[in-house]
Amino acid sequence: MDLNLDFTAEERKILLEEIQLLEHNISIYSWGLRGFRTYVSGAFTLPLTNFMQTIGYNKKVLNLKKSDTVILNIGCRDDTDNDYINAELFPSLGEMWRIIRGKQKINYDLFLNICNEDKNLLEVADGIILSHVLEHIPLNLALVALKNCFRYLKKNGCIRICVPYLGKYQQPPNIPYEKAKNMLAINTVIYCYGHKVMYNAELLKLLMAEAGFSQIEEVNFGEGLLRVSDLPERESESIYLTGVKI
Numbered sequence: 150m151d152l153n154l155d156f157t158a159e160e161r162k163i164l165l166e167e168i169q170l171l172e173h174n175i176s177i178y179s180w181g182l183r184g185f186r187t188y189v190s191g192a193f194t195l196p197l198t199n200f201m202q203t204i205g206y207n208k209k210v211l212n213l214k215k216s217d218t219v220i221l222n223i224g225c226r227d228d229t230d231n232d233y234i235n236a237e238l239f240p241s242l243g244e245m246w247r248i249i250r251g252k253q254k255i256n257y258d259l260f261l262n263i264c265n266e267d268k269n270l271l272e273v274a275d276g277i278i279l280s281h282v283l284e285h286i287p288l289n290l291a292l293v294a295l296k297n298c299f300r301y302l303k304k305n306g307c308i309r310i311c312v313p314y315l316g317k318y319q320q321p322p323n324i325p326y327e328k329a330k331n332m333l334a335i336n337t338v339i340y341c342y343g344h345k346v347m348y349n350a351e352l353l354k355l356l357m358a359e360a361g362f363s364q365i366e367e368v369n370f371g372e373g374l375l376r377v378s379d380l381p382e383r384e385s386e387s388i389y390l391t392g393v394k395i
Contacts, residue, residue, distance in 0.1 A: 155325035164326070167333050174341050197239040201260040207236075208269035210258050220375070221274045221301065223263055224282035228380065229256040233278065236261035263294040270301045277302060278378045280311040281387070283353075288346045295360035302394040308362065309375035312348045313338050314388040338386070353390050362392030 156164065201207070211219070214234060222233035229235045235257035240248060247253035261267060263279075264286065277298050286294055298308055315338060318331045339347060350367040357365050366373060370384040374391040 160326045194238045198262040202267040207259045220276040222278045264290045277308045299361045307374040363395040364393040
C-alpha cells in the first residue's frame with residue numbers, strides 16, 4: 150500500500166517510538182504501580198497534612214520565622230532554595246521511609262493542603278506563589294483552593310499563578326513531523342504527571358475573580374508581581390497570571 154505520510158523513514162520511526170513511550174507512561178500513571186502508589190500516598194498524606202494544620206503546626210513555624218514579609222510558596226516541591234515560606238503536603242509513605250533511613254530531608258517549612266483551610270494562616274501572607282500546582286487539583290476543588298489563598302493574604306497582598314498551557318504546543322511550524330511531535334507532547338502534559346485539568350488564561354481569570362481577586366492580569370515570564378519567583382525551566386510551557394486582594 151502506497152501511503153503519502155509526509156514523514157521521512159527516520160521521522161516515522163521516532164514518532165512510533167514516542168507513541169509507545171507515551172502509552173507506557175500513561176498506563177503507569179493511570180493503572181500501573183505509580184498510579185497505585187499515588188492513590189495510597191494520597192490516602193496517607195492528605196489526612197496527616199490536615200492533622201498538622203489542625204494542631205497549629207504551621208502557626209508555630211510562622212511564629213518562629215518572625216519575618217516582616219511573608220511570601221508563601223505553596224506546592225513548592227524541590228523549589229526551596231529561596232527566602233519564601235515553603236509549603237507542601239506531608240511526605241508520602243515512600244518519602245517517609247527515605248527520611249527515616251536518612252536518604253532524604255524535609256526542606257520545606259509548612260505542611261499545607263491547599264484545599265483544606267488552615268485557620269491559623271488567615272491574613273498572614275503578603276504574597277502567594279502557586280507554580281504548577283492548580284493543574285494537579287480536581288476542577289471542583291480549584292475554586293476552593295483559590296478562595297483559601299485569598300483568605301491567607303493580607304489586604305493588598307498578591308498572588309502569582311503559573312500553570313502549564315497547551316497553547317504553547319499548538320503553534321508549531323507548518324511541518325507535519327513537528328505537528329505530530331507537538332500532539333504527543335500535548336497528550337503527555339494532559340495524561341501524565343498526575344495532572345487533573347488544563348487551563349487557559351480566560352478560565353483561570355474566571356476562577357480567580359470568583360475567588361475574590363482583583364487587578365487580574367496575564368503577564369510574561371519574569372514580569373509583573375512576584376516575578377522573581379519564576380523558574381526558567383518552566384517558561385517554555387507555562388502561562389502566568391497575577392491578582393491582588395483589595
